[in-house]
Amino acid sequence: MMNKQPINVARHLESGTSKNILLVTTGSYGDVFPFLAIAQELQIRGHRIILATNEIYRHIVEPEGIEFHAIRPDGYIDIEQVGQFIQLLSNSQQPLDYGISYLTMPHLRATYSDLVEVAHKADLLVTHPLACAATLVAEKMGIKRISTVLSPISFLSAYDSPYGSTTPSSDYEKALTLVAKDNFYRQLRWQTRFWSAPVRQLRAELDLQPSADLLFEGQHSSELVLALFSQVLATPQPDWPIQTQVTGFPFFTSRHRKGLPKELEDFLQQGPPPIVFTLGSLMVWAPGNFYFEGAIAAQQLGYRCVLLMGPGADSVTKEQLPPGACAIGYADHEAIFPQAAVIVHHGGVGTTAQALRAGRPMLVIPHAFDQPDNAARLVRKGVARMLERQHGSASQIAAELKPLLLDKSYAAKAAEVSRIVQAENGVVNACDAIENHLLLRSI
Known part of the structure; x- marks a missing residue:
């Protein structure tokens, strides 16, 4: 069976x-x-x-x-x-x-x-x-x-x-x-x-x-x-x-796991939980304006943010980012996600798995492959909201983040789902x- x-x-x-x-x-x-x-x-x-x-x-x-x-x-x-x-x-x-x-x-x-x-x-x-x-x-x-x-x-x-948006109600509609x-x-x-x-x-x-x-x-x-x-x-x-x-999910934890970068650790200790933005290991090569628009959206909402930018972090100066933004090349998702207020990501299954385990609400901006399907499933579970990539302006990101931050049902459902994922x-x-x-x- x-x-x-x-x-x-x-x-x-x-x-x-x-x-x-x-x-x-x-x-x-x-x-x-x-x-x-x-x-x-x-x-x-x-x-x-x-x-x-x-x-x-x-x-x-x-x-x-x-x-x-x-x-x-x-x-x-x-x-x-x-x-x-x-x-x-x-x-x-x-x-x-x-x-x-x-x-x-x-x-x-x-x-x-x-x-x-x-x-x-x-x-x-x-x-x-x-x-x-x-x-x-x-x-x-x-x-x-x-x-x-x-x-x-x-x-x-x-x-x-x-x-x-609706589930078929009759046998005929289901067929x-x-x-x-x-x-x-x-x-x-x-x-x-x-x-x-x-x-x-x-x-x-x-x-x-x-x-x-x-x-x-x-x-x-x-x-x-x-x-x-x-x-x-x-x-x-x-x-x-x-x-x-x-x-x-079979979660991988390295035997040589290192902590978060000191710069990031210091940033986390200096204020309340930030909004974390990430595009995983592949989509990070095609970020478009994802990180910059996200940082502006976080600032508009009065939140700090962490930008996991991959190689792009090396070419970004503090002057290019709004106050309260921390740009890092990479951070262990298992370590950083539980410390987030909301996780904004692309919907890749590896990132999705770690976000579900962390038990934090999500905004998913899918790019390609399985990501739109994963995003829709997260929305259906009540742990996330979804935004199409072409609509990813700062104002639209902020509009989607606002209910995730204010409506406690998202955090409660995310915590409930986290317990299921961890127990599996x-x-x-x-x-x-x-x-x-x-x-x-x-x-």
């Missing part, structure tokens, strides 16, 4: 039953950190772990004592394409098309080759939703595979959509809604049918039988699908794979499910 935690037979593993497990992921920090958390826990349990991801994350993985294996592309965004990608995010509605067609699929064969180098050691592959090459490796080499989903939108469920959603997803499949052409070509060259589209239903393992998010965001639906388990213990649930699956398959 979906989302029911199985009896943890894996707790009774005898000595000598450790497995070689290859985890494969790609993307931003929000894509890598859940896998790193799972790798840490599985290694503690005695398994031999290799985490395969882009070279840009070696400096994060290896200090945690996890064996790292580089796969191409070297970075999720090639350094030469950063400018083009930023321009796309600013001016286009098709960043996902660009990400798959230009940043992922051209490296499919290279990624496949990189994974073959280490896959022969593996008893199990655990794969990211976009790890098409890893799925092909598992099929070709006959290795067991567990797939993951990081955000609910990846299931493309006709039964589960946070959009719309019409399902038909409309199903038709939308069918159109999406048709419009994006060429995304997977390189996968189909490589399958043929590897003498593998045709299969479902690996970017859609084919991404899901027939054995076990781990939904690495909280039940707060979504619960199993009739059209999800029957083998799905919702684990909760996603990394333990995910690793229990992996071990249970391994053990049951070996019996």
